[in-house]
Amino acid sequence: MTANNTTYERTEYPRPQYVRESWSNLNGNWKFAFDDQNRGESENWYAQPSFSTDIKVPFTYETKASGIGEEKFHPYIWYKRDFDIPEKEKDKRVLLRFQASDYLTKVWINGSFIGEHAGGNAAFSFDITNAVNITEKNELVVKVEDSNSCFQPRGKQRWMDENFGCWYVQNTGIWQTVWLEFVHTRSIDNVKVTPNIDHNSVAFEYKLNGEIDDSYRIDTKITFNGQLVKKVSITPTRANANMEVELLSEMHEWKVMLWSPEQPNLYDVEYRLLKNDEVVDEVTSYFGMRKVSTKDGQVLLNNRPIYQKLLLDQGYWTETMLTPPSDEAMLEDIDKTMAMGFNGVRKHQKIEDDRFLYWCDKKGLLVWSEMAATYEFSDEAVENFTKQWLEVMQQNYNHPCIITWVPFNESWGIPNILTDKKQQAFTESIYYLSKAIDSERPVIVNDGWEHTISDIIALHDYEEVGKIFYDRYKDKDNILGNKIPHNNQKYAFANGYEYKGQPVILTEYGGIAFNEGNGWGYGNQVDSEEEFLNRYKDITDAIKDIPYISGYCYTQTTDVQQEINGLLNEDRTPKIDMEKIKKINDA
Incomplete structure (x- = not known):
């Protein structure tokens, strides 16, 4: 399939931090069908699939790169393709691996049900050895069920018919590489x-x-x-x-x-x-041999303070949406981030492709790994989130580039955390559970405001004027003593919690958009590069002038659909001379 004369192929080895030579890539052309009435299982589609539409995996049907490009939400979809077992692998066990599929994925091999997995962010696998024919062609059928539920971790995927605010077209089905791995019995x-x-x-x-x-x-x-x-x-x-x-x-x-x-x-x-x-x-x-710790209000990397200059990075592309189109595309984002003088990214509401993390490991770009949010609080949401967060942490634990875990953002999924003891207890449980898996990295509980227990106090403020920002933040006790809302709306801590000397980082600010007639940014839009740079420098310098703030995260790397406040356009062309941004960051 092509989109704007570009052919998208994901042929790279999908898991570069744990490599075996024996594998087969299942990306490429599959057959596909919508099942809006959810008839497929009762009608045995898994046994006699006759899907008439083509789709290019691993791009979701909503993307142009998939060859379909339909943005309407369909809750039930089916995939089918054939595969062979290579002759040299016929004495091994066969593992079917999905790097990510959103949300409930069910698998059949040659008409036999293999298993299912819930969650849209983590990799998962099935042992299909007993279901495959080693001398004949095999038939793989996949059904994916999704919903508009706010009890499932969905990140920036909309749950209404149209985009709104900072929520974008949903991501349904297989969206990262599908592959076979061949291993011995032990x-x-x-x-x-x-x-x-x-x-x-x-x-x-x-x-x-x-x-x-x-x-x-x-x-x-x-x-x-x-x-x-x-x-x-x-x-x-x-x-x-x-x-x-x-x-x-x-x-x-x-x-x-x-x-x-x-x-x-x-x-x-x-x-x-x-x-x-x-x-x-x-x-x-x-x-990688590295240590992340906190001491005396500073984040330390290898026992030395590090001032973090991060970009909020949502990882969307015009024609492939959440799926990176290629290694080259991921490298372009990393290289341009570093060229603008940033030393890291806060991967916002997305668990990124393992190859992106690999390249960050190789190039030295710091990563804050942030979980996709739920948007309502319930027992179901707690169960979904907890299970899937554990999968994510265990999957990505070994990447040295990841230096911070961010399970919660801006009270999403915990809307009453300011006063609700149950929601506060939930965040505490996730904090301690995260520490049980990984005692080495800082964990941020509720990036933005209303923190409970957290290793870093991460604040969001889209103030435009540097002097106003400085005057608001210069009295540390006003902000961290919960005497005033730090951004004129929200308090730094939930009720019953207090500051205990943690590092403070401004993890969202800026979001400056050009006055281009469509889309939105934060605050007033600007008309020229000069106006942009003056505002960027003014507010960034004000942040640097607050001695207890030990880093910042600018919103954001690229435009994303209706949100046009990126330093780069969605096609990755710079809006501003990147060297001028770097000069301000390096000052």
């Missing part, structure tokens, strides 16, 4: 990697598949720039094994190579599972 399911720069070591937590006895061992080989650092082995006694490895090496005068935006050093690592010295599974990966 394999390394995943490895959780935790760096410890204070002890010059890295911890590995291995999770294994299949029955393991003392004839198995795991070899772990760590290299840096091709030079061997350490090679260690462990004999697992069950399906899990843990090991800590000291990384001190004479290969460099610093002994251990740390990861930072200035020097995004990455160690390569190779995991091998062996039975009686015969390799049965092999995976390549990488990790």
Whole structure:
């Protein structure tokens, strides 16, 4: 399919932080059908699919790149394609992997139901070994169910018929790569990697598949720039094994190579599972040695204060919407962000493609990982959110670029958190649950305002005039003592909570739009580059002049549909000379 003479293909390896050689990409042309009356299951569409429409996966039907481009919401949709098992893989187990599909995904192989997964943000997989024919063509049928429910994590997807405010066209169905992976009966399911720069070591937590006895061992080989650092082995006694490895090496005068935006050093690592010295599974990966902590009102990276200059990044493209169109498109966003003098992004209401995070790891761009919000509070919303947030954290834990977790934003899904004890308790439970999975990174509870317990106090304020902003914020106790609403509307803390010395970062400001007649930004629109730069400099300098504010996040990287306050147009052409933005950020 083509859109504006551009053909979109997603052929890259989808999970670059955990690579096996044995895989098959299932992206490309599939058959497709709408099922608005939800007749498909009762009529056995999974057994006798006859879908007449073509769609290009992994682009949702709402996008031009899919070949359909229909923005009307359809709650039930079906996909179908055939696949073969390569000859060299026929003695292995077959895993069907989805990097992301929104929202409830059901899978059939050759007419047999395999399983289902709820959630639109995390990767998931099914073992389809017993359902496939190894000598014949196989039929894969997928049904995806979505809804306009505000109890499901939906991020910036609208739940009404038309776009409104800062909510955009919905994202329905498969929107990241679908692929097959071929593994032995016993394999390394995943490895959780935790760096410890204070002890010059890295911890590995291995999770294994299949029955393991003392004839198995795991070899772990760590290299840096091709030079061997350490090679260690462990004999697992069950399906899990843990090991800590000291990384001190004479290969460099610093002994251990740390990861930072200035020097995004990455160690390569190779995991091998062996039975009686015969390799049965092999995976390549990488990790970064870095530490994120807070102290005395500052965020520290590798035990040194870091002033964060972030861009709010929603990750939308004109013809592919939430799905990045290519590696090159992701790299363009990263390179232009850095060229404008920003050292990170706050990935807003979106769990981004794993390859985007890979390139941030490689290039040294900091990432705040923010969960897609629900918009109403209920037991169902609590259950949906909690399960899916855990999946996201576990999936992306190993990326060194991620330095902050953001489960909640602007009281979305917890609208009465200022006074409601149940909603406050929910945010506390997510905070402590997040810390149980990851004690290393800061967790922000309710980015924007009305914080409960939070490692960083993240405030939103779209004030246009630098002097007004400075006068409002210069008295720290007024803002952080809940004496005045920090943005003339909202208080920094929910009732019953107080400031305890955390770092303070202004995580949304600016949002300046040009007066172009369509769409909106924050505050008055500007008519020229000069007017834009004067306002940008005025408010940014005012933020920098507040001594207790230790960073900022400008809204935003690009225009998104009706929201036209990006530094770049939606096609990624700059609105303002990028070097002039960089000069202000670097001052």
